[in-house]
Amino acid sequence: MPAERTIEIIPVSGIGEVSRGDDLATLLVENAHLSELDVVVVTQKIVSKAEGRLVASNPLDPTARENLIQRESVRILRRRDELFVTETPHGFICANAGVDWSNVDDGWAAILPADPDRSARRIRDGIKAQTGHNVGVVISDTFGRPWRRGLTDVAIGCAGVAAIVDLRGTTDTKGRELFATEVCVADELAGAAELVMGKSRGVPAAIVRGADESWFRRSSVATEIVRPAGEDLFR
């Protein structure tokens, strides 16, 4: 059993405005003191900006707004007023297909990265190349959920760190085998990072330091977290 460790969540400020073509690995290395086995949580917004995932869209034009949401969705699950609960091509169920008109230039919207796991791998590989450190990378976005009010940050992509840690087969403190304890650490890492980021403080990334060594492995949100419709009790 690993020793119990304190985890630190360290905000990364100083990145400033991100534009198409910016190299996020370089920006992270320049603005954070990264160490071996850090987890770097990066918000979707700057990933989308760096990857040029911006489209001209006026949020005050309801038809244009709806057309863009439809374009970025494979299915609309629910609708109430301006809120569309959608399934994206990635398999994410989220509001408005993840399209976001905040923190972008007027008349533009940010759409989700095409492949957030690949985005995470690119950042991870860039940090490795520049520093020699093996880090985990989580791309986070802010999602709602049924049954509980409020939004939380979750992982939409990851690289180098487990999306899910499977505690099945380990034993509880009474020595019996536990079941149903596949913990989605990537979502917990994303939510933890949100606690230091906030929405308007110019902190688009955070370092989680002290994560369990056993969590660092090849992984992806698409293969581990996204639940196929056929195994979902609510689709």
Next chain:
Amino acid sequence: MPAERTIEIIPVSGIGEVSRGDDLATLLVENAHLSELDVVVVTQKIVSKAEGRLVASNPLDPTARENLIQRESVRILRRRDELFVTETPHGFICANAGVDWSNVDDGWAAILPADPDRSARRIRDGIKAQTGHNVGVVISDTFGRPWRRGLTDVAIGCAGVAAIVDLRGTTDTKGRELFATEVCVADELAGAAELVMGKSRGVPAAIVRGADESWFRRSSVATEIVRPAGEDLFR
């Protein structure tokens, strides 16, 4: 805007086995160095044990198991094999009404606290009385969710710290008003704490140090997080 701060998540070990009547505030004060404006995250399991929320139940007897889950539910939303997705009297949608046969003595099951917000207030008040410190308390439990695999820890009760932080009316970095940014910090605090707790390490509580001062206020999960059925798009 508050200065950007590092948050620490500190595991609390040494609490040992908890029995009916144990005072959790005392156990926490004895086993952690608590400071003003810490958030103490306590797992449901030791709250249930301290409050005597244990019932005789053999998990290997399917009828007895189902009867107990039914007794602790107001509604069954879905069923697949041994998994019941239930609504509890608190309004939580979770697996098996939160009944848990792990980490309890053989032949017994732990059921949820009757009023987890009250449990949190009792711990908060006890810590205040013993140390003079104002802390937030979150009672956490491990829930699944639709659409995404894996479990995460969420808040089932809280006291002294906001369940939801409403960023509506604050502005984004472009100076425009943000919408739809009610962040469920209580769930993010619970998930962050889980990162240092694990299931089998004897760490039933964690301290989150460095949370934003503005989050410390009177709050409850029941009034802020539990979404009434009428406003839920998936019930």
